[in-house]
Amino acid sequence: MSALPALPALPASVGFETTVPGAAFAPVPVAYSAVAPMLIVVGTALVGVLVEAFAPRAVRHTVQVGLALAGLVAAFLVLVLVSVDDQAVTAGGSIVIDGPALFMQGTLLLFGVLGVLTMSERFGGRSADAFTPMGAATPGSPAEAAADRAGFATSEAFPLTMFAMFGMLMFVASNDLITMFVALEILSLPLYVLTGLARRRRLLSQEASLKYFLLGAFSSAFFLFGAALLYGYAGSSDLGAIAQAISASNGDLEGLLLPGVVLTLVGLLFKVGAVPFHSWTPDAYQGAPTPVTGFMAAATKLAAFGALLRLAYVGVEGSRLEWRLGVATVAVLTMVVGAVLSVTQTDVKRLLAYSSVAHAGFILVGVLAYDRTGVSGVMFYLVAYGLATIAAFAIVSLVRSGGSEATHLSQWAGLGRRHPVVAGIFALLLLAFAGIPLTSGFTAKFAAFAPAVAHGGLAGVVMVVVGVLASAVTAFVYFRIIVLMYFTEPTGDDVAALTPSVASTVAITVGVIATVVLGIVPGPVLDLAGRVSQFLQ
Numbered sequence: 001m002s003a004l005p006a007l008p009a010l011p012a013s014v015g016f017e018t019t020v021p022g023a024a025f026a027p028v029p030v031a032y033s034a035v036a037p038m039l040i041v042v043g044t045a046l047v048g049v050l051v052e053a054f055a056p057r058a059v060r061h062t063v064q065v066g067l068a069l070a071g072l073v074a075a076f077l078v079l080v081l082v083s084v085d086d087q088a089v090t091a092g093g094s095i096v097i098d099g100p101a102l103f104m105q106g107t108l109l110l111f112g113v114l115g116v117l118t119m120s121e122r123f124g125g126r127s128a129d130a131f132t133p134m135g136a137a138t139p140g141s142p143a144e145a146a147a148d149r150a151g152f153a154t155s156e157a158f159p160l161t162m163f164a165m166f167g168m169l170m171f172v173a174s175n176d177l178i179t180m181f182v183a184l185e186i187l188s189l190p191l192y193v194l195t196g197l198a199r200r201r202r203l204l205s206q207e208a209s210l211k212y213f214l215l216g217a218f219s220s221a222f223f224l225f226g227a228a229l230l231y232g233y234a235g236s237s238d239l240g241a242i243a244q245a246i247s248a249s250n251g252d253l254e255g256l257l258l259p260g261v262v263l264t265l266v267g268l269l270f271k272v273g274a275v276p277f278h279s280w281t282p283d284a285y286q287g288a289p290t291p292v293t294g295f296m297a298a299a300t301k302l303a304a305f306g307a308l309l310r311l312a313y314v315g316v317e318g319s320r321l322e323w324r325l326g327v328a329t330v331a332v333l334t335m336v337v338g339a340v341l342s343v344t345q346t347d348v349k350r351l352l353a354y355s356s357v358a359h360a361g362f363i364l365v366g367v368l369a370y371d372r373t374g375v376s377g378v379m380f381y382l383v384a385y386g387l388a389t390i391a392a393f394a395i396v397s398l399v400r401s402g403g404s405e406a407t408h409l410s411q412w413a414g415l416g417r418r419h420p421v422v423a424g425i426f427a428l429l430l431l432a433f434a435g436i437p438l439t440s441g442f443t444a445k446f447a448a449f450a451p452a453v454a455h456g457g458l459a460g461v462v463m464v465v466v467g468v469l470a471s472a473v474t475a476f477v478y479f480r481i482i483v484l485m486y487f488t489e490p491t492g493d494d495v496a497a498l499t500p501s502v503a504s505t506v507a508i509t510v511g512v513i514a515t516v517v518l519g520i521v522p523g524p525v526l527d528l529a530g531r532v533s534q535f536l537q
Helices: 032-054 056-082 099-119 140-151 157-173 178-195 202-234 237-247 254-272 279-289 290-315 317-343 347-367 372-398 420-434 438-457 456-488 502-520 523-531
Strands: 088-090 095-097 397-402 495-497
Touching: 032 056, 032 088, 032 099, 032 157, 056 099, 056 157, 088 279, 095 099, 095 523, 099 157, 099 290, 099 502, 099 523, 157 178, 157 290, 178 202, 178 254, 178 397, 202 254, 202 279, 237 290, 237 317, 254 290, 254 317, 254 347, 279 290, 279 347, 290 317, 290 347, 290 372, 290 397, 317 347, 317 456, 347 372, 347 438, 347 456, 372 397, 372 420, 372 438, 372 502, 372 523, 420 438, 420 456, 420 495, 438 456, 438 502
Parallel strands: none
Antiparallel strands: 088 095, 397 495
16 A cells, blocks of 8 residues: 655744643633632532532521621622732733723622522521422423422422522623633532522423523523624724724724624623513522522622623723613613513512513613723622612512412502501512602613713713613503502402521621612712722733
C-alpha cells in the first residue's frame, strides 16, 4: 500500500497557536475576597445537595432551612466586611465587583433570606406548606397522596433556591456576555423547577412551569444570538472591549452592532417582564408556589435589571442613540399594558403579576435616563419594590378558604373586619405599590422619574407623563382591593387568615418596616445608592 501524501503546512496567518513544550501554565488571577459571597452561596447549595442525599427524611426540612439561612447571612457579612474593600475586575475580566454590583448583591442576599423564611412556612405541618410532597408524582394521583401520608417533603427547594441565588449574584456582576449567559441559565433553571412544585392547583403549577421554561429558552436563544453578533462586531465578548469597538467604529462590521444589541436586550427584557416579552409573567406568578412567586418577583427582577444596567451603561452606551427610542417605546408599552390589564384581573396573584409588569416599565424609565442619578434611582426602586413584594405575597399565602389559598378577589371581601391586622398590612403594601406619599413606592417612583425628566430629553418627559397616568390606573386597582376588604360584605365562603410562624412573621415585618421607613426617611439608602452608582470599566 502506498503511503499517504503529506499534508501541506498551514500558514501562520490561519491563527492557530502553537503550544511550547514545557511552557508554564498561567492561571487566571481571581480576587477571591471579592467573589467570596458567591462562593459561599454556591458552596451552601452543594452542601444542600449532599444533605438531600444523606440526611434522614425527618430532619431534612429543618437542616435545609438552617443551612440556607446560614449561607446567606454568612455571604452578606463577608460582602459587607470584606468584599466592599476589594472592588476589582477579576476572573480574567469576566467578573467585576464594583459599587452597583455590591449594592445589588447585598440586596439579593437580603431578598434570599426573606424568601427562604417564607418558603419554610409549615403552618403546623411536617413539611413546607407551599410545596408538593413529591414533585415527580402526577397531580392527584395515589402516589402523591401516599407521599403526603408518609411525610415526604420537597426540601430540595432550598438548594435550588441557593443555586438560583448564585446565578443572580453572578448576573449582576458579569462583565462578559458569555459569563452573563451562563449566569442567566444558572438562575433560570432552578426557577423553572420551583415554579412547578406547588402543593395545590398542581396542574396549573406544572403548566406554568412548562410555559416559563419554553419562553425562557426562547429568550436565552435571543440573548445568545445577540451576544454572538456583538462578538463578531467587536472580536470579544467583554463589555469593555465592545464599548471600545463602538467608540472606534470603522464601519466594516457596523451592520452587526444594532441587531446584536437589540437581540441581547430582548433576552434581558424578557427576564424583567417587559412588554411584549411579558406573557410568561401572569401564568408563572399564578401557578408557582406563592412564596416562590414573591421571591421571583423581587430577586429575579433585580438581577435582570442589574445586568441590563451594566450592559446599557458599560457595554453599548456608545450606540444608545440607535436603540434608545425603541427601548423607550417598550417602556411606554410596558407601563400601559401592565396598568390596563391589571384592571381586568380577578385573581390576586395575576393582578400582582400585571402590577409587576407595570413596575418594570417604571424602572425602565430610570434606566433610560443615562445618568448616575438614574442608576441610583433604579437601585433604590428595586430595593423598595422587592421588600414590599415579598411581604405582599407572604400575606397572600396566609388567606385560605377550605385549605386552599383564597386568591379570587371576591374571597377577600370583608377581610378587614375578620382579620384587621392582615388586611391592614396588605392595604399598606398596596398603597406603596400605588406610590402614595409617605410610603417607599412614592419615593421610588420619584427617584426613577426625576432623572428621566432632568436628563432624558423629550423622550424622558413623555415616559414620565405616561408613568404618572399608568400609576393612576394601578392606584385604582389597589384601592378597589382596599374597598373590597373594608367596605364590602363578606361572601359565604369560609375565608380565614392563618397565623404565620415566626419565620413568615419576620419576613412580613421586615417588608412593612422597610415600606414605611423608606417612605419617611429614604435619605440613607438614597445616599448609599448614589455613592455606589459608578460602574467599573
